[in-house]
Amino acid sequence: MAPLLDTFRRPLRNLRLSVTDRCNLRCAYCMPEEEYAWLPRGDVLTFEEIVRLVDVFTGLGVERVRLTGGEPLARRDLPELLRLLARRPALRDIALTTNGTLLAEQAGALRAAGLHRVTVSLDTLDPERFRRLTRRASHGQVLEGIAAARAAGFAALKLDTVVLRGTNDDELVPLLEYARSIGAELRYIEYMDVGGATRWSPEQVVSRREILDRLAARYGPIDAVHDDSSAPADLFRLPDGLVFGIISSTTQPFCATCDRSRLTADGHWFLCLYARDGLDLRALLRGGADDAAIRDAIAAAWRARTDRGAEDRLALHQRGPMASLADLRADPRLEMHTRGG
Ligand code: SAM
Numbered sequence: 001m002a003p004l005l006d007t008f009r010r011p012l013r014n015l016r017l018s019v020t021d022r023c024n025l026r027c028a029y030c031m032p033e034e035e036y037a038w039l040p041r042g043d044v045l046t047f048e049e050i051v052r053l054v055d056v057f058t059g060l061g062v063e064r065v066r067l068t069g070g071e072p073l074a075r076r077d078l079p080e081l082l083r084l085l086a087r088r089p090a091l092r093d094i095a096l097t098t099n100g101t102l103l104a105e106q107a108g109a110l111r112a113a114g115l116h117r118v119t120v121s122l123d124t125l126d127p128e129r130f131r132r133l134t135r136r137a138s139h140g141q142v143l144e145g146i147a148a149a150r151a152a153g154f155a156a157l158k159l160d161t162v163v164l165r166g167t168n169d170d171e172l173v174p175l176l177e178y179a180r181s182i183g184a185e186l187r188y189i190e191y192m193d194v195g196g197a198t199r200w201s202p203e204q205v206v207s208r209r210e211i212l213d214r215l216a217a218r219y220g221p222i223d224a225v226h227d228d229s230s231a232p233a234d235l236f237r238l239p240d241g242l243v244f245g246i247i248s249s250t251t252q253p254f255c256a257t258c259d260r261s262r263l264t265a266d267g268h269w270f271l272c273l274y275a276r277d278g279l280d281l282r283a284l285l286r287g288g289a290d291d292a293a294i295r296d297a298i299a300a301a302w303r304a305r306t307d308r309g310a311e312d313r314l315a316l317h318q319r320g321p322m323a324s325l326a327d328l329r330a331d332p333r334l335e336m337h338t339r340g341g
């Protein structure tokens with residue numbers, strides 16, 4: 001079968017599945033507000049509905065899925081969904097991004113259910129700073145979750161750190177050394193002006209260039225590691241051999257090779273992190289459409305895809321948060337925590 005390509009000849013390979021819009025943290029760069037409008041529970045896809053869509057997507061070339069949210073481990077019985085996904089031979093890779101707070105109690109069950117890889121978000125090694133950044137005192141649970149993931153045998157554990165100037169940019173080296181000490185790969189993420197990041201300002205962004213300069217000042221010359229994957233992180237190597245990643249969506253976007261799309265917990269499919277609208281697959285599912293009709297709708301949308309959201313943002317003369325609070329209140333699917341990071 002010829003691969004399904006968009007208007008820039010980008011294939012559809014990766015699907016991020018947001019399994020819930022709820023979260024037990026309130027990270028300043030993602031959910032800074034006091035109140036949120038949640039998706040109605042009855043609109044949230046069942047595991048059977050998710051798997052049916054995944055089967056249609058794999059028929060169109062998707063071979064990797066990542067469970068995300070909100071906080072995916074806050075979705076009840078998540079290992080059950082993993083068991084269903086793990087039975088799909090077309091899925092070469094099944095990964096999870098989590099804030100880690102609920103990982104200690106679930107790591108073993110997730111591994112047994114067939115999850116391949118785990119990425120834990122960790123922005124600081126300081127419990128008090130964690131509390132200020134997330135408005136919850138769960139730092140200890142996150143570290144326990146990371147330990148449990150290692151104990152459960154997840155290889156290639158990754159840690160994701162959003163770098164914010166004046167908040168945690170003094171921890172570039174300590175976080176990297178922590179990752180080294182546990183055999184994990186650290187990935188620094190540039191602060192993005194995505195929906196929900198209502199406090200975003202360019203001054204708080206620590207660019208990939210600056211991250212590399214600061215690490216080079218500490219460790220010596222840093223080499224780029226060349227790989228031809230479409231993974232969002234560019235990899236680098238310290239003189240002592242330690243490899244780490246940088247996800248530079250804000251200052252050096254990688255839209256040219258983007259093969260990712262996102263399904264919200266209520267079944268809206270977004271072709272770009274910055275897209276304003278998605279395709280309502282729940283309406284098709286619950287309206288009685290058969291698989292062929294759903295496949296045709298997905299294929300037509302992907303073929304017409306022109307999105308290069310992060311590049312468009314970079315081209316703006318004046319940059320601020322993508323969506324205003326009023327926009328977010330009117331349409332919660334604009335939120336990063338709804339469409340899945
Ligand atoms: N709750 C889970 C977690 O935090 O890992 C999964 C969902 S979260 C939306 C996915 C990723 O998006 C996290 O690594 C988070 O740090 C990142 N993220 C959220 N808002 C961001 C922003 N404004 N800029 C950069 N990364 C962001």
Ligand code: SF4
Pocket residue numbers: 023024025026027030031069070071099121337
């Ligand atoms: Fe933080 Fe993830 Fe929750 Fe957003 S969804 S507030 S990044 S833990």
Ligand code: SF4
Pocket residue numbers: 253254255256258259260271272273274307308309310311
């Ligand atoms: Fe892909 Fe959109 Fe992100 Fe660019 S901004 S890499 S097109 S999801």
